Amino acid sequence: EHIEHQLDHQYLEHIEHQLYLEHIIDFEHQLHKLDVQYYIYVEYLEHIEHQLDHQYLEHIEHQLDHQYLEHIEH
Known part of the structure; x- marks a missing residue:
């Protein structure tokens, strides 16, 4: 159970990290679009x-x- 708990924890951290990276990449993409x-x-x-x-x-x-022209004509 302890190991299972640790694995769950690592897995969650891994997913959080992935989501965080995706979020940053998306954000940079949006910024680039604004720049353009x-x-x-x-x-x-x-x-x-x-x-x-x-x-x-x-x-x-x-x-x-x-x-x-007007000046000359006068």
């Missing part, structure tokens, strides 16, 4: 920022051209 999503999000923001800068510059250029 975050990276994509940052890239996307930079892309939008770039586009907005570009549009804004074109808009200003257009306005300046326009003002310049």
Whole structure:
């Protein structure tokens, strides 16, 4: 009975350890997925920022051209 008890105990510890490892691996996997999503999000923001800068510059250029032409015409 003593040996049986010990074996049960070892077996439980073994299972706990396995579950613990699986949990950690799963957790790391989830973190990695978040990292990837975050990276994509940052890239996307930079892309939008770039586009907005570009549009804004074109808009200003257009306005300046326009003002310049009006100025010359006068």
